Structures are given as structure tokens and as C-alpha cells.
Amino acid sequence: MQAKKTDNEVHIPDSYIKIQEIEDELNKIQGGFPNNYNGIFDELESIKQLISKIGELVLHEEKETKRKRKEILNKGEEHEVNDVFETTSRSLKFREYTYNSLFFLIHLNLEKYLTLLCKLINSYSLADSIETKHKFPKNEFCNISKYYNYLNEQILKINNITEKDIFKYKCMYTEIRDALYHRNGLTDKEYLKEWIGMRNDIVIIDKRIKITNSSLLVSYINEVEFYFRRVLTLIRAKYYSAYEQGKL
Numbered sequence: 469m470q471a472k473k474t475d476n477e478v479h480i481p482d483s484y485i486k487i488q489e490i491e492d493e494l495n496k497i498q499g500g501f502p503n504n505y506n507g508i509f510d511e512l513e514s515i516k517q518l519i520s521k522i523g524e525l526v527l528h529e530e531k532e533t534k535r536k537r538k539e540i541l542n543k544g545e546e547h548e549v550n551d552v553f554e555t556t557s558r559s560l561k562f563r564e565y566t567y568n569s570l571f572f573l574i575h576l577n578l579e580k581y582l583t584l585l586c587k588l589i590n591s592y593s594l595a596d597s598i599e600t601k602h603k604f605p606k607n608e609f610c611n612i613s614k615y616y617n618y619l620n621e622q623i624l625k626i627n628n629i630t631e632k633d634i635f636k637y638k639c640m641y642t643e644i645r646d647a648l649y650h651r652n653g654l655t656d657k658e659y660l661k662e663w664i665g666m667r668n669d670i671v672i673i674d675k676r677i678k679i680t681n682s683s684l685l686v687s688y689i690n691e692v693e694f695y696f697r698r699v700l701t702l703i704r705a706k707y708y709s710a711y712e713q714g715k716l
Contacts, residue, residue, distance in 0.1 A: 483711055483714070483716045484711075486592065486711075486716055487707060487708065487711045487716060489592075490588070490592055490707050491704075493588050494588070494700060494703065494704060495507070497581055497584050497585060497588070497700075498696070498700055499511070500513075507581070508577060508581040508692075508696050509693065509696070511577045511581075512574070512577065512689050512692060512693055515570065515573055515574060515577070515685075515689060516686065516689060518570065519570060519682050519685050519686065522566050522570070522682075523682050525562075525566075526562055526563045526566060529562050563680075564678060564679070567679040567682065567684075567685065568648050568679065570682075570685050571644070571645065571648065571679065571684075571685060571688065572645065572648070572649065574685065574688050574689055574692065575641070575642075575645045575688075577692075578692050579612050579615075581696065582612070582615050582616070582619065583612075583615055585619060585699065585700075585703065586604065586605075586615045586618050586619050586622075587604075588703075589604075589618075589619070589622050589623070589703065590604040590618075592707070592716075594706075594707075594710045594715055594716065600618075600621040600622065601621065602614070602617035602618050602620075602621050603618070604618055605618065616631065619699070623699060623702050623703055623706065624699075624702070626706075627702055629698075629702070634694065634695050634698040634699070635691060635694075635695040636691065637663070637691060638691075638695075639659070640659075640660055640663050641688050641691070643655060643657055643660050644660070644670070644677060647677050648677060652676070653676040653677040653678065654675050654676055654677075655672070655675060655676075655677055656675060660672075664677075667684070668680075668681065669681035669682075669683040669684040669687075670684050
């Protein structure tokens with residue numbers, strides 16, 4: 469038997485409950501709150517700290533390798549020289565391996581949280597939602613470009629903002645990732661060669677990309693952070709506007 473409502477009971481509108489749910493989900497994706505949610509900004513801050521620590525280790529390994537090789541060249545026998553050069557060869561690859569891994573980690577977090585934002589938008593459709601060309605991907609293993617297209621139409625386009633306005637070098641970082649991950653670093657993209665030619669932290673040698681300084685990783689993180697700050701602001705504005713207009 470259902471209990472009767474008393475005069476003191478307050479009815480909470482469904483729209484109020486929904487906007488609180490949306491805010492809570494956005495906070496989880498965003499993170500950055502002390503003793504609370506860990507989201508994209510926490511992940512990126514952790515990677516920044518990791519870059520700093522690994523950078524110290526890379527420099528130490530390279531310094532030690534050069535010292536050992538110089539020492540053995542000055543006083544070692546031929547077989548000893550060969551042994552030392554062989555055993556220290558991995559240390560000279562350490563920079564490349566770790567920088568590539570950290571680059572993949574940044575990209576992984578970007579795609580992970582972009583997907584979560586798209587799922588949230590799809591879950592909380594608005595009363596006046598219009599038909600769009602790019603639907604929410606039916607398969608969560610779809611190419612990430614489908615999620616970008618979905619978010620662009622749902623959030624950026626209605627605010628007269630282009631993806632390039634808030635993620636200026638997305639195509640550069642995406643091509644770097646694809647080249648390193650799928651093609652052993654090989655690229656023939658002229659736009660990327662021109663962009664890399666203006667930097668001092670990444671090079672192309674014989675069509676092969678090589679990250680030479682951790683500043684590239686920090687630049688990528690800064691771009692991803694800026695992108696998510698803008699997108700999160702726009703998503704909140706969309707839902708709070710709908711809430712105030714009674715369309716949520």
C-alpha cells in the first residue's frame with residue numbers, strides 16, 4: 469500500500485534530478501577535485517609528473533652510457549669495447565621507447581574521455597534535439613573519428629565553433645600517433661613535415677618520426693587540456709540552458 473504524501477513533503481522536479489545527474493557525470497569525467505573524482509585532468513597531471521621523473525632517468529642513462537663508452541675507448545681491449553657498446557645500446561634507445569609510450573598514454577586518455585563525453589550526451593537527449601548527420605556510434609569500437617563527428621555536431625556546431633578553434637594541432641598529433649603505432653614511425657604527410665620542421669623536440673629522418681624532447685609531450689597535454697576545458701564548458705552551458713527553459 470502506497471503511503472500518502474504529507475503537507476510537508478516537497479516534490480523535486482525530474483528536471484532538477486536530471487541536471488544534478490548530468491553535473492555529477494561531468495565532474496567524474498573532468499576530475500581535478502581534491503579527495504573526490506579522478507578524471508581527465510588528474511590523469512594528465514599524473515602523466516606530466518611521470519614525464520618529469522622519466523626525463524631525469526633518461527638523462528642519467530644517457531650520461532652514464534657516454535661515460536662508460538668514453539672510458540672503455542680510452543683503455544679497453546677491442547673485445548671489451550664491443551661488449552660495452554652492445555650492453556649500453558639499449559640505454560640510448562631508452563629516450564625513444566619511453567617518449568613513444570608516454571605519447572600513446574596521452575592519446576589513450578584523450579580517446580577514453582572523449583568517448584565518455586559522447587556517451588553522456590547520448591544518454592541525456594534534450595526535448596528539442598534535432599536530427600543530425602552523425603549519429604552516436606552503435607559500436608563502441610568504432611573509429612574514434614565517429615565520436616569526434618558526433619560531439620562536433622552535438623556541441624561545437626551549434627555554438628559556431630570548429631574543432632580547429634579549440635584543438636589546433638589535433639591532426640598533427642593524430643598522425644604522429646598513427647605513424648608511431650601502426651607504421652613504425654613512417655610518414656609521408658607534407659603538412660606534418662612542415663610542422664615538425666618548425667619544432668625542436670621532434671624530427672623526421674628518412675621519413676621516420678622520432679620524438680627527441682619531452683616538451684612535445686607537454687605540448688600535447690596542454691592542447692588536450694584546453695580542448696576538454698572548452699568542451700566541458702560548452703556541454704554544461706547546453707544542459708543548464710535547457711534546464712532553465714524547461715527542455716531537459
